Amino acid sequence: IAGITQAPTSQILAAGRRMTLRCTQDMRHNAMYWYRQDLGLGLRLIHYSNTAGTTGKGEVPDGYSVSRANTDDFPLTLASAVPSQTSVYFCASSEKQGGDTGELFFGEGSRLTVL
């Protein structure tokens, strides 16, 4: 079944540790995104990529980095995790940035707890 796969589903992490959240899509979508979702707040964009080889900063990029070596994969790295990065992280993709409906397809989310 085509879609987006995120891993891990859930993780408890000690503060100061490095962590990479994996995201893979098989829909050949150009654009990919990382969001965090916190209670009482809307989805906030961390980083995005409009096409393979390019990335951009979203609303809350500090403490996070991404890479887009190919169309399918868009990993998110926390270089040194802090408790404020405790959140649910969603990876998403769209066929193209802007244009048409720009409908987003989301992964199932990664619940990260930083202690």
Next chain:
Amino acid sequence: GQNIDQPTEMTATEGAIVQINCTYQTSGFNGLFWYQQHAGEAPTFLSYNVLDGLEEKGRFSSFLSRSKGYSYLLLKELQMKDSASYLCAVMDSNYQLIWGAGTKLIIKP
């Protein structure tokens, strides 16, 4: 700044109709989206409006007034499975999505 407002929580009865409102102030406008998110799951796309008026899709309809910065999602013949959060999002002039905090809809028998 950019802002999306929607009620935090609403309650409705199975079989009834409910309207979820969304008001927005953004830098430019390239469309408004509604997504549904069941607890513990990913958001899924419901509707997209870029022109004023009503878009109907089965039991769900979405309305947009660009001059008023206003949209609503109308859910008819409510079913228990409609219990979820409904997220309003606006695509700004840079084609970035600005998200509201979501409206949690509780359906009672």
